[in-house]
Amino acid sequence: MGKRLDPSVAAAVMVAAGVEPLDPYQDFRAAWRCRCLTCGREVRPALASVRRGNAACAFCSGKKLDAAEAVQVMRNAGLEPLEPFPGGHKSWQCTCLACGRTVKPSFHNVRGGHRGCKYCSGNGVDPSEARATMHAAGLEPLEPYPGHNKSKWLCRCRTCGRQVQPFYNSIQQGQKGCGFCAKNVADPLEVAKAIEAVGLEPLEPYPGATKKWKCKCKKCGRLVAPKYNSIQQGKGGCAYCSRVAVDPQEAADLMREAGVEPLEPYPGSKEPWRCRCQVCGREPKPRYVNVRMTGSACSYCSEKQVDPEEAANLMRQFGLIPKTGYPGTDNPWDCECSKCGRRVTPRYTSVSRGSQGCRYCSSATLFGMPARIYLIAHVELSAVKVGIARRDSNRVANWERRGWQVIGNWVLDDGADATDIEGRVLDAWRSSNLPIALEPRDVGNLGGHTETAPLWAVDLDETIARIEQAIASLDL
Numbered sequence: 001m002g003k004r005l006d007p008s009v010a011a012a013v014m015v016a017a018g019v020e021p022l023d024p025y026q027d028f029r030a031a032w033r034c035r036c037l038t039c040g041r042e043v044r045p046a047l048a049s050v051r052r053g054n055a056a057c058a059f060c061s062g063k064k065l066d067a068a069e070a071v072q073v074m075r076n077a078g079l080e081p082l083e084p085f086p087g088g089h090k091s092w093q094c095t096c097l098a099c100g101r102t103v104k105p106s107f108h109n110v111r112g113g114h115r116g117c118k119y120c121s122g123n124g125v126d127p128s129e130a131r132a133t134m135h136a137a138g139l140e141p142l143e144p145y146p147g148h149n150k151s152k153w154l155c156r157c158r159t160c161g162r163q164v165q166p167f168y169n170s171i172q173q174g175q176k177g178c179g180f181c182a183k184n185v186a187d188p189l190e191v192a193k194a195i196e197a198v199g200l201e202p203l204e205p206y207p208g209a210t211k212k213w214k215c216k217c218k219k220c221g222r223l224v225a226p227k228y229n230s231i232q233q234g235k236g237g238c239a240y241c242s243r244v245a246v247d248p249q250e251a252a253d254l255m256r257e258a259g260v261e262p263l264e265p266y267p268g269s270k271e272p273w274r275c276r277c278q279v280c281g282r283e284p285k286p287r288y289v290n291v292r293m294t295g296s297a298c299s300y301c302s303e304k305q306v307d308p309e310e311a312a313n314l315m316r317q318f319g320l321i322p323k324t325g326y327p328g329t330d331n332p333w334d335c336e337c338s339k340c341g342r343r344v345t346p347r348y349t350s351v352s353r354g355s356q357g358c359r360y361c362s363s364a365t366l367f368g369m370p371a372r373i374y375l376i377a378h379v380e381l382s383a384v385k386v387g388i389a390r391r392d393s394n395r396v397a398n399w400e401r402r403g404w405q406v407i408g409n410w411v412l413d414d415g416a417d418a419t420d421i422e423g424r425v426l427d428a429w430r431s432s433n434l435p436i437a438l439e440p441r442d443v444g445n446l447g448g449h450t451e452t453a454p455l456w457a458v459d460l461d462e463t464i465a466r467i468e469q470a471i472a473s474l475d476l
Helices: 007-016 047-051 065-078 107-111 127-136 168-172 186-196 230-233 248-257 289-294 308-317 348-352 396-399 413-433 440-448 458-474
Strands: 019-021 034-036 080-082 093-097 137-143 155-157 200-202 215-217 259-261 275-277 320-322 335-337 373-378 383-390 405-412 452-456
Touching: 007 019, 007 047, 065 080, 080 452, 080 458, 186 200, 186 230, 215 289, 230 373, 230 383, 230 458, 248 259, 308 320, 308 348, 373 396, 373 413, 373 458, 383 396, 383 413, 396 405, 396 440, 405 458, 413 458
Parallel strands: none
Antiparallel strands: 019 034, 080 093, 137 155, 200 215, 259 275, 320 335, 373 383, 373 405, 383 452
């Protein structure tokens, strides 16, 4: 038996909840026939449910629906029910009063604000319209519209005759109907012919055009895994035979043939590979792809790389004492001349080719003698040059005869000062990353191509001012 209460107390609870009992109280959990004091409908709440705080009238609380009211809600939404009210959450077959199609919305969705007709709202697909869309894409449907635009639809291609299963929404968005004709789907026979043509033997079933396919190369016998779409694009089947992939052992053999012994596993064709040169004993880091193309592996033996200690020793042989670490072959190197004591910045590459390291000592014939510093330009060569010469020399006239124009010409009492100012101009150009503008053939037997810079990149007024300020400082 359920929990017993005084009948008068139980009745008072129900009245307080808005319903009037129509039968005597029997059980705490049993349905109790009552009349709602608000809407007048007959309901059957349990006293236990009401005591837990639940509504006594299912109609007023919205938990129970009146069939007549439900029909009116649907009609207000433009729908005419074709069957009795099935319940709030179940599909309810209706006719759309706007387009005349049969639809099956749920009462709860319509009451919640959703449009009842999926066709009028744009969320539904008319089967006849869907078939017309497929026809326009060159497809003949072999079954009724599946009822969902993201469901596969079995069709036959009118062009190639194959059966395909496209999604209706994909066709709507402009995708080609037949994957075979669009080259998005591969025909098994065509795949077999393509694989045979590139010399591969499949070791597993065809996985798809964009997935790796385990095969064996008939030429080299290696296992490879190309993608069929890559083969279609002409990239070949075996990565080893096409030299896209490299066998680590073959790579090591090639490096040994080039005169170096690998000191670590093969890192990849374009990655530096630490090796030991069998000739000089150093440890260069050549790249396999470069060695394969040039046959040269040791950057030291090929003079592409310089040992810092050997570079310093060479500078000392030319009377230069390095004041900083080795900066690179083509960068100025801060040094002190052991002969005259001046600070100079020769480049290792110039010294290694026999150039005199100290520009002051190399111009010693001008020391203590009147000299001139000149600035000239050549429009056709697009170059500007700074230079020094003896005061009575015809060097500037020789430049003019070759098409150079004199921008500035200054005479100094001591050639050492002219040499110093020339060096300042060149240092300013090179520190601004201005390259040498000419080759030796452009200046002929006059020489001096290393004292040039691109005409378009040099501020002539600034260069003139620099020279004149340096000259003025000599008088202080």
